Amino acid sequence: MSHEAGSSLSVSIATFGCKLNQSESEAILAQFRGAGYRIVDDAAEADVFIVNTCAVTAAAERKARTMLRSRRRNPRALVMAVGCMAERSPQELSRMEQVHVVLGNDEKNRILDYVVLQRAETATSVRIGGIHQLERMDISHPAAGLRGRTRAFLKIQDGCSQHCTYCIVPHVRGRGRSLPLDVVTEHTRQLAGEGFAEVVLTGVALGTYGRDLGLTDGLARVLEAVQSIPGLRRLRLGSVEPWVVSDRLLQVMADSDVICPHLHLPFQCADDPLLRRMGRPYSVRDIERILNRAMTLRGDWGFGSDIIVGFPGESPGSFTATRRFLSESPISYLHVFPFSVRPGTPASRLPDTVAPSEVRARVKDMKALDSQLRLRFRKRHLGTLQPVLFESRRSDTLLAGHTANYLDVYSDAPDTLAGRIHPVKITALHSNGVVGTLT
Numbered sequence: 265m266s267h268e269a270g271s272s273l274s275v276s277i278a279t280f281g282c283k284l285n286q287s288e289s290e291a292i293l294a295q296f297r298g299a300g301y302r303i304v305d306d307a308a309e310a311d312v313f314i315v316n317t318c319a320v321t322a323a324a325e326r327k328a329r330t331m332l333r334s335r336r337r338n339p340r341a342l343v344m345a346v347g348c349m350a351e352r353s354p355q356e357l358s359r360m361e362q363v364h365v366v367l368g369n370d371e372k373n374r375i376l377d378y379v380v381l382q383r384a385e386t387a388t389s390v391r392i393g394g395i396h397q398l399e400r401m402d403i404s405h406p407a408a409g410l411r412g413r414t415r416a417f418l419k420i421q422d423g424c425s426q427h428c429t430y431c432i433v434p435h436v437r438g439r440g441r442s443l444p445l446d447v448v449t450e451h452t453r454q455l456a457g458e459g460f461a462e463v464v465l466t467g468v469a470l471g472t473y474g475r476d477l478g479l480t481d482g483l484a485r486v487l488e489a490v491q492s493i494p495g496l497r498r499l500r501l502g503s504v505e506p507w508v509v510s511d512r513l514l515q516v517m518a519d520s521d522v523i524c525p526h527l528h529l530p531f532q533c534a535d536d537p538l539l540r541r542m543g544r545p546y547s548v549r550d551i552e553r554i555l556n557r558a559m560t561l562r563g564d565w566g567f568g569s570d571i572i573v574g575f576p577g578e579s580p581g582s583f584t585a586t587r588r589f590l591s592e593s594p595i596s597y598l599h600v601f602p603f604s605v606r607p608g609t610p611a612s613r614l615p616d617t618v619a620p621s622e623v624r625a626r627v628k629d630m631k632a633l634d635s636q637l638r639l640r641f642r643k644r645h646l647g648t649l650q651p652v653l654f655e656s657r658r659s660d661t662l663l664a665g666h667t668a669n670y671l672d673v674y675s676d677a678p679d680t681l682a683g684r685i686h687p688v689k690i691t692a693l694h695s696n697g698v699v700g701t702l703t
């Protein structure tokens with residue numbers, strides 16, 4: 265059965281985890297679209313149902329299992345479990361009666377071959393492929409978002425060589441590896457040429473881009489190389505490790521009209537002894553230096569951060585220290601994660617675990633701070649004029665989009681503005697952002 269035989273078939277994908285996984289799901293769909301498949305959102309309609317899994321937390325794995333077991337699916341569908349959980353527990357997934365194919369991260373670019381194989385042989389056994397083959401970096405085509413012509417996610421880096429004590433990622437994504445700089449430039453040129461209003465650079469450890477290629481300050485070099493590509497209107501960075509944020513990187517971002525003044529920095533906490541237990545190679549003083557340096561270069565940054573709550577050894581004092589630091593910082597939003605024990609990681613063997621009820625209380629407290637920081641950030645923009653990239657309709661009256669510094673904006677705007685950057689005046693607060701009036 266050739267790939268082209270997909271013309272009457274449909275595919276649906278459920279994605280868990282990070283921006284990189286989302287961009288890989290888009291790249292998977294691009295392969296099926298190329299083979300003539302219809303992309304459907306409802307798994308009940310799909311002939312091929314894919315779950316692109318995440319293994320960063322126990323909760324993410326639980327949700328993937330539930331999705332794979334879901335009865336709301338076409339009973340004749342070919343079910344594929346791919347990605348990080350497949351890398352971590354292929355046998356467990358292959359024992360699930362609903363699953364026909366289990367694929368590692370490196371085989372996502374050949375997923376159609378497995379569909380053809382599995383269908384051709386009307387296989388009775390579960391096919392497992394590409395587990396722990398994490399050496400390559402596919403340069404053939406940009407793993408980019410092709411849903412709509414608004415934002416494209418460009419994967420320029422994969423894997424991680426850091427080994428933070430709580431993290432499973434290096435085991436399921438391999439060592440850090442990067443696309444060559446000229447390939448990154450070519451892919452960005454291609455996406456700008458295809459009319460994407462915003463290109464988002466992604467990776468597992470994006471900030472460590474180029475280290476495997478012998479490049480210092482690799483991410484700053486990428487930005488310097490691509491920012492003046494004709495037709496490139498907005499360039500955004502995915503999450504960037506704090507220890508690689510150099511003055512050169514901040515300078516190129518601050519001076520640019522194309523690079524979004526938005527940095528998502530996973531600080532995890534603001535307590536030095538805890539950072540050392542996590543294996544994070546920076547201190548609270550380093551975090552302060554980054555934020556202060558950035559704010560001296562320009563004042564309209566949007567800063568986000570990932571925070572782990574309840575890490576073993578997190579005392580009430582260290583939690584309070586993190587909370588106070590964040591509330592006094594220019595950070596505008598938080599992603600709050602309760603500590604999740606990942607089997608096989610050093611942190612899973614650490615003493616001084618925090619009681620689950622205490623973890624829940626601290627998560628609630630940190631999320632309350634997140635709401636305050638978001639409100640503070642929104643209020644700061646009232647009355648200002650902002651270029652907004654409009655994306656999608658959220659209600660009969662409101663078209664949603666976001667500013668360069670990652671503020672969500674809702675406007676009474678026509679659909680014709682979707683995918684376009686348009687100036688608006690920020691006039692009021694909205695439950696999820698702000699309201700903007702077209703100017």
Ligand code: SF4
Pocket residue numbers: 424425426427428431432433434468469505
């Ligand atoms: S930097 Fe640390 S937390 Fe991030 S992927 Fe690497 S090991 Fe995991």
